[in-house]
Amino acid sequence: MANQGECPKCGKRVLHVNVETVISMVDTESKGRCMSYSCIHCNAVLGIQVDRRIKPRSRVRPTPKG
Secondary structure, three states: OOOOOEOOOOOOEOOOEEEEEEEEEEOOEEEEEEEEEEEOOOOOEEEEEEOOOOOOOOOOOOOOOO
């Protein structure tokens, strides 16, 4: 069982994390946006979850004028 509040890689206390937006992929196709949480000391990924706040992008491309 992992110790709560400690990074599993470097063992330092996790009081802050780096948060980044990442794209989820399935069979090389973009499926959605997620949030990645990583340790500020060693950059080990601590978790990833779906970002439900971001609206899905439209799959329809605008037609060129002219």
